[in-house]
Amino acid sequence: MTPQTIRVACSNCNLRELCMPMGLSESDIGRLDDLVATRRKIKRGAALFSNGDRFNALYAIRTGFFKTCVATADGRDQVTGFQMAGEIIGLDGIVADRHSCDAVALEDAEVCVMPYDRIEELSREVPALQSHVHKIMSREIVREHGVMLLLGSMRAEERLAAFLLNLVQRLHARGFSQSELVLRMTREEIGSYLGLKLETVSRTFSKFAEEGIVEVKQRHVRILDTEALRAIVNAPACA
Amino acid sequence: MTPQTIRVACSNCNLRELCMPMGLSESDIGRLDDLVATRRKIKRGAALFSNGDRFNALYAIRTGFFKTCVATADGRDQVTGFQMAGEIIGLDGIVADRHSCDAVALEDAEVCVMPYDRIEELSREVPALQSHVHKIMSREIVREHGVMLLLGSMRAEERLAAFLLNLVQRLHARGFSQSELVLRMTREEIGSYLGLKLETVSRTFSKFAEEGIVEVKQRHVRILDTEALRAIVNAPACA
DNA sequence: CGACGAATTGATCAAATTCAAGCGACGTGG
DNA sequence: CCACGTCGCTTGAATTTGATCAATTCGTCG
Numbered sequence: 001m002t003p004q005t006i007r008v009a010c011s012n013c014n015l016r017e018l019c020m021p022m023g024l025s026e027s028d029i030g031r032l033d034d035l036v037a038t039r040r041k042i043k044r045g046a047a048l049f050s051n052g053d054r055f056n057a058l059y060a061i062r063t064g065f066f067k068t069c070v071a072t073a074d075g076r077d078q079v080t081g082f083q084m085a086g087e088i089i090g091l092d093g094i095v096a097d098r099h100s101c102d103a104v105a106l107e108d109a110e111v112c113v114m115p116y117d118r119i120e121e122l123s124r125e126v127p128a129l130q131s132h133v134h135k136i137m138s139r140e141i142v143r144e145h146g147v148m149l150l151l152g153s154m155r156a157e158e159r160l161a162a163f164l165l166n167l168v169q170r171l172h173a174r175g176f177s178q179s180e181l182v183l184r185m186t187r188e189e190i191g192s193y194l195g196l197k198l199e200t201v202s203r204t205f206s207k208f209a210e211e212g213i214v215e216v217k218q219r220h221v222r223i224l225d226t227e228a229l230r231a232i233v234n235a236p237a238c239a
Numbered sequence: 240m241t242p243q244t245i246r247v248a249c250s251n252c253n254l255r256e257l258c259m260p261m262g263l264s265e266s267d268i269g270r271l272d273d274l275v276a277t278r279r280k281i282k283r284g285a286a287l288f289s290n291g292d293r294f295n296a297l298y299a300i301r302t303g304f305f306k307t308c309v310a311t312a313d314g315r316d317q318v319t320g321f322q323m324a325g326e327i328i329g330l331d332g333i334v335a336d337r338h339s340c341d342a343v344a345l346e347d348a349e350v351c352v353m354p355y356d357r358i359e360e361l362s363r364e365v366p367a368l369q370s371h372v373h374k375i376m377s378r379e380i381v382r383e384h385g386v387m388l389l390l391g392s393m394r395a396e397e398r399l400a401a402f403l404l405n406l407v408q409r410l411h412a413r414g415f416s417q418s419e420l421v422l423r424m425t426r427e428e429i430g431s432y433l434g435l436k437l438e439t440v441s442r443t444f445s446k447f448a449e450e451g452i453v454e455v456k457q458r459h460v461r462i463l464d465t466e467a468l469r470a471i472v473n474a475p476a477c478a
Numbered sequence: 479c480g481a482c483g484a485a486t487t488g489a490t491c492a493a494a495t496t497c498a499a500g501c502g503a504c505g506t507g508g
Numbered sequence: 509c510c511a512c513g514t515c516g517c518t519t520g521a522a523t524t525t526g527a528t529c530a531a532t533t534c535g536t537c538g
Contacts, residue, residue, distance in 0.1 A: 070384050073473045078388040092384065094377035101384060120370065124363045131359065137376040138333035144383035145309050145331065145340060149317040151390035152434035156526070187485065195391035197527055202486055218485070218535075234312045395494070426517065436495055441518055457503075457517075 009033045010112075018086025018174075019060040019112075021132035028126050035122060036060075036112040048089070048103040048111060055093025057115045061085050064109020065184040068092075069192070070101045079193040081143070082106075082167070082185060085174060088136050106184040151195045154233075159194040160204045161232040164214070168223060179226070183219040248272045249351075257325025257413075258299040258351075260371035267365050274361060275299070275351040287328070287342040287350060294332025296354045300324050303348020304423040307331075308431070309340045318432040320382070321345075321406070321424060324413060327375050345423040390434045393472075398433040399443045400471040403453070407462060418465070422458040 010016050011029050020032060039062065042048050048059060048066065065084050071077040080101060083089050093099040094116070123130035150159050164181075172178045183190070187198040194201065205221075208214045213229060215222040223229065249255050250268050259271060278301065281287050287298060287305065304323050310316040319340060322328050332338040333355070362369035389398050403420075411417045422429070426437040426444075433440065444460075447453045452468060454461040462468065 070388050072388060072392070076392045078384075078391045080384050080387050091377055092381050095374045095381055100381050120366070120373070124366065124369060127359070127363065130363060134359070134372075134376070135334045137373070137380065138330055140380050141376065141383065142331050142334055142339050144380065144387065145317075145319050147387055148319050148383065148390060149309050149311060151387060152317045152431065153311070153315045186483090192391065198485080199487085199528080200526060202484095203526090206486070425515095437517080438496085438519085439494060441516095442494095445518070 010036060013062075015060070015062060015086045019088060021128040024126075024128050028128065031122065031126060032129065035114050035118055037115050037118070038113045040111050040113055042105040042109045042111065044105055044107050044109075046105055048105065048109075049093070049099045050102045051100055053093075053099045055090070055097050055099055055116065057113045058088055058090040058119060059103075059111040059113060061087050061089065062110045062112055064111075065106040066103050066109065067106055067185060067189060067193075068101050068103050077192065079185075079189055081147075082193065084170060091137055091140055106189075156194075156196055156200050156204050157207070158233055158235065159196065160190075160201065160208070161229040163190065163194055164221065164223065165226070165229050165233065179223045181221050181223075183221060249275060252301075254299070254301060254325045258327060260367040263365075263367055267367065270361060270365060271368065274353050274357055276354050276357070277352045279350050279352050281344040281348045281350065283344055283346050283348075285344055287344065287348075288332070288338045289341045290339055292332075292338045294329065294336050294338055294355065296352050297327055297329040297358060298342075298350040298352060300326050300328065301349045301351055303350075304345045305342050305348065306345055306424060306428055306432075307340050307342050316431065318424075318428055320386075321432065323409060330376055330379055345428075395433075395435055395439050395443050396446070397472055397474065398435065399429075399440065399447070400468040402429065402433055403460065403462065404465070404468050404472065418462045420460050420462075422460060 010020055010032050024032070037057075040048075040059075042064070049055075051071065061083055063085055065082065066089060067079050068081050068083065068089060069077050069079045083103075089103050089111075090099070092101050119129075119133060123133050150162055154162065167183075168178060168181055171181055185193075187201045190196075191198045191201045196204075205214070205216045209216050211228070213223070213225045215224060249259055249271050263271070276296075279287075279298075281303070288294075290310065300322055302324055304321065305328060306318050307320050307322065307328060308316050308318045322342075328342050328350075329338070331340050358368075358372060362372050389401055393401065406422075407417060407420055410420055424432075426440045429435075430437045430440045435443075444453070444455045448455050450467070452462070452464045454463060
C-alpha cells in the first residue's frame, strides 16, 4: 500500500466515534466517507486558518493540538479554546463566510478537511449527520457558556483548577491518563485563555504544588489530588 | 378579525428580516409559516426555560427582553447574554436535549415557539433555512468569542463601554435611537454579564457621566460621545 | 557550549471587591 | 392621595487580588 492508495475514509478511522454521528446504517456510513475531501498537515506554530480567511471547510483534528484566538484592534489577544484530536474547528466561519479567529497548531498536526458545502448537502440527505452538526455547534455554545462563567466569576485558583480538570477529562476520554498530562501550551497561552497573566498562572501552579495537589515540572503535570481540585472549583468563594 | 383568527405567520411579521432567511421564493416563505407552532407570553421575571428543562423548541423573541444565565454548583451565576426582539434563544438545548441555562424575561415578553423537530425537517427541504440555522448558531459562537475577549482582557471601563456600544447598536438596528436607551436590566445583571460587581458598574457609569461621555439617570442612558466610548474600547490599555 | 525562549520567584502597585451607609424611585395599601 | 417599605442605585473607605516590573533559573535546540 503506497501512500497514494491510502483511502481517506471515516469508516475505518479510529476517531470516528468522536467526530462522526453514531448509529448510522452501513450505507450512510459509506456516504459519510465522501465528506472528507483531503487531509492537511500543519506544522507547529503554523495557522490552519486566520482571521479574515475565506471560510470553506470545517476541520476534524486527527492528530495534534490547536489553540483558537481572537484579537482586539490594539493587539491584545484572547485564546478562546484549546482543541485536540477528534474535535471540530472552523465553526466561527459559517456566519460571515470568513473566519473571525485564528487556529494555530501547538504541535505538528493533521486535520481532515470537510468542505462545508458538502456538509450542508449531505446533511440534508442524512438526518443523523444533520443532527450531529447541530449538536456540535450547540456543544460549542454550551462550552463557551462555561468559559464565560469561569472568566466572569471565578478567582485565579478556581480557573486553573477548572482548566486542569477539563483538560485531563478530555484526554482521559481519548485513552490517556486521568492524572498525568503534558501541557501543549505556554503559561502565557494558559493565562490568555483563563484571563490571567502568565506570572499568575505560574504562581498558582506553584501554590497547588506546595499544597500537594499537583506535581509540576515545566509542562509535565501530575495530578495528585483530583478531589482537591474539584473542591477548589466548587468552593463557595471562601477557602 | 377575532383573536382566534389571527394567523401566526412569519410571512407578514415585521420582524421577519431579523429572524428568518432572506431571499426566499414565495412558496418557501409559505412553508416557513408552518415553523411557528404557537406564540407564548412570558411575564416579567418568569423563565421561558430553565436549566434542566427538556429541550424541544427554539424561540424567536417577538417583544420583550431576556437574559440567559448559567449557574455554578455553589450558587454563583453568570449572565451569558441579553436578548431582544428578533433574536433566537434556546440553542444551548440542542446538544443534550435539555437546556443548560435559564432564560428569564426582563420585561413582559412574547416569543414564537418553533418546535425543533420541525426546524430540522424543514431545513432538510429548504436549503436557505438550513443555511440560516447554521448561521444563527455560528453567530452565537462568534458573539461569545467577543464576550470571552471582553471578560478575559478588558478593564472595567472598556467592558462597560463595549457593552453600551453593543446594546445601542442592536437597538438602532431595530429602529431605536443611536444615543438614547433604557436599560432593561439591573446593575447587578450588567455586572454579572461583564464580570464585575454592581458597585463597579455603578462607579463606572458615574465616571463616564463626570467625563461627559454619557448622561445616566437610573436606567435611562443617553450617550453624548459615542467616539469617546469607541476610543475607550480600543484603547491600548493606558488612557 | 552558548543563546534564547519559557518559567519561576520576589517586591511593589493598581484595580476591583468588599463592607458599609445612605439616598431615591416606585409600588402598595391605608 | 399620601405614607411607608422595599429594592435598586450611589458613594465612601478599607481590603484583597492579581498585575506589573524585575531579576534569576531552567531547558532546549542550534
